[in-house]
Amino acid sequence: MDEQVEKKYVLNMLGKYNDIVIDHARNPRNVGNIPEADGFNQEEGECGDTLAIWLSVKNNRIDKATFWTDGCGASIACGSMVTELAKNHTVEEAFKIEAKDVLSALEGLPEDHLHCADLAAHTLKEALKDYQEMSKAPWKKPYSSH
Numbered sequence: 312m313d314e315q316v317e318k319k320y321v322l323n324m325l326g327k328y329n330d331i332v333i334d335h336a337r338n339p340r341n342v343g344n345i346p347e348a349d350g351f352n353q354e355e356g357e358c359g360d361t362l363a364i365w366l367s368v369k370n371n372r373i374d375k376a377t378f379w380t381d382g383c384g385a386s387i388a389c390g391s392m393v394t395e396l397a398k399n400h401t402v403e404e405a406f407k408i409e410a411k412d413v414l415s416a417l418e419g420l421p422e423d424h425l426h427c428a429d430l431a432a433h434t435l436k437e438a439l440k441d442y443q444e445m446s447k448a449p450w451k452k453p454y455s456s457h
């Protein structure tokens with residue numbers, strides 16, 4: 312990121328977001344897609360921002376979880392955190408991840424950005440459902456769009 316843009320971005324976040332959120336927004340974990348993912352979903356939030364999640368599942372455990380978003384710093388932090396929370400857990404455990412878990416791991420978000428955590432948790436659940444559907448009909452995988 313250009314230094315001036317980075318400075319403006321961080322200054323914009325300071326005072327509004329806590330250090331954990333700023334860290335995940337500036338150094339997001341698990342960014343990008345997984346080629347031939349076992350599960351995928353892309354959702355548009357109420358604000359119009361998009362979040363996508365890819366899953367790689369081995370022996371019913373989330374081996375890799377990655378994300379991409381065109382949204383705000385909070386949605387980057389939520390995508391980063393929800394994929395961290397899902398990684399290394401079983402599919403059943405990952406299904407239990409809710410927006411409140413993302414918020415608590417990030418130690419909170421401002422009121423006007425709570426929906427970013429909803430978007431992250433919802434996108435994960437739908438990616439898990441996609442994994443379940445795909446594992447019932449593995450022959451469909453080569454035809455899937457991700």
Ligand code: FES
Pocket residue numbers: 356358359360382383385386424426427430
């Ligand atoms: S997801 Fe839209 S403002 Fe964060």
